[in-house]
Amino acid sequence: MKPKGIHRLAYVAMLFNIIAWGMSWVSVRSVLKEVDAGQLGALRYLIASAVMLPVWLYRGRPLPHKSDWGLVALLGIFGFCFYNLGINFGEQTVDAGTGSLLISFQPIIVIVIGVMLGREKVRWIAWTGIIISMIGVFLTAIGGSAGFTLNFGTLLILGAALSSAIQTLLNKALTKRHSAIDTTTWAIWVGTLGLIPFSHDLPAAVHSLSTPAALHLLFLGVVPAALCYTIFAWVLTQVPIATAMSAVYAIPVFSVFFGWLILNEQPSPTTLIGGAITLAGVAWVQILTRQEKAC
Numbered sequence: 001m002k003p004k005g006i007h008r009l010a011y012v013a014m015l016f017n018i019i020a021w022g023m024s025w026v027s028v029r030s031v032l033k034e035v036d037a038g039q040l041g042a043l044r045y046l047i048a049s050a051v052m053l054p055v056w057l058y059r060g061r062p063l064p065h066k067s068d069w070g071l072v073a074l075l076g077i078f079g080f081c082f083y084n085l086g087i088n089f090g091e092q093t094v095d096a097g098t099g100s101l102l103i104s105f106q107p108i109i110v111i112v113i114g115v116m117l118g119r120e121k122v123r124w125i126a127w128t129g130i131i132i133s134m135i136g137v138f139l140t141a142i143g144g145s146a147g148f149t150l151n152f153g154t155l156l157i158l159g160a161a162l163s164s165a166i167q168t169l170l171n172k173a174l175t176k177r178h179s180a181i182d183t184t185t186w187a188i189w190v191g192t193l194g195l196i197p198f199s200h201d202l203p204a205a206v207h208s209l210s211t212p213a214a215l216h217l218l219f220l221g222v223v224p225a226a227l228c229y230t231i232f233a234w235v236l237t238q239v240p241i242a243t244a245m246s247a248v249y250a251i252p253v254f255s256v257f258f259g260w261l262i263l264n265e266q267p268s269p270t271t272l273i274g275g276a277i278t279l280a281g282v283a284w285v286q287i288l289t290r291q292e293k294a295c
Contacts, residue, residue, distance in 0.1 A: 086159045107248050
């Protein structure tokens with residue numbers, strides 16, 4: 001049994017993450033106006049890599065067990081390279097509402113794979129909340145200004161959702177043997193190496209950035225990348241995977257809010273209703289799974 005204070009901290013950490021990841025969709029759209037998708041991925045994770053370096057040195061330069069090098073490589077490739085390439089290139093042709101819907105298949109993929117492998121047990125209360133959240137995300141998507149669009153970018157974002165699901169399962173396995181911060185550091189470095197070949201002329205890209213875009217890029221590298229992925233790796237060691245993944249459905253709600261606040265993207269009534277339903281589904285899973293655990 002983990003102390004109640006630790007569980008509360010895990011839920012607070014999840015809330016921080018979904019707010020920051022919601023903002024990240026707005027930041028990605030903002031930076032993509034000035035650099036291409038490959039440059040954005042490489043620059044974002046070069047910043048994240050630089051942030052993680054002094055932490056790694058301070059911790060005594062830990063390295064994974066040799067038996068885990070393969071898993072760390074896969075975590076970096078799927079979680080940080082393939083995922084970001086799919087999102088960045090996909091958002092060039094897919095509107096935010098559709099992107100939010102497609103990436104929200106990630107929790108379903110994670111839970112289904114976990115159940116199939118016998119590593120996770122998901123009760124009906126979690127499935128009910130997940131279904132409610134999916135309905136809310138769908139309404140959020142179709143209520144967007146561009147409606148629901150299907151094109152090649154759709155496949156790229158679905159691939160990103162699959163990559164993110166694989167990342168979550170690998171994270172859960174590796175953090176049983178290594179600390180969350182070390183696992184995230186190694187994976188970010190591997191992912192950054194994978195992203196660099198898809199970029200070009202990075203110094204010129206940095207020089208051409210406006211001040212607002214540069215601030216968005218700095219935020220993307222430091223908070224949603226370096227900090228939030230470290231936090232999420234730790235959260236997965238503290239709460240059931242269904243509980244952690246259900247919170248991911250709230251990301252589009254915060255993305256819509258920040259899009260309205262920063263980009264002046266006006267949400268429709270359908271979007272607002274979808275957001276409310278999404279949050280209700282997330283709350284269903286979070287509250288009832290905690291009640292069940294207390295019984």
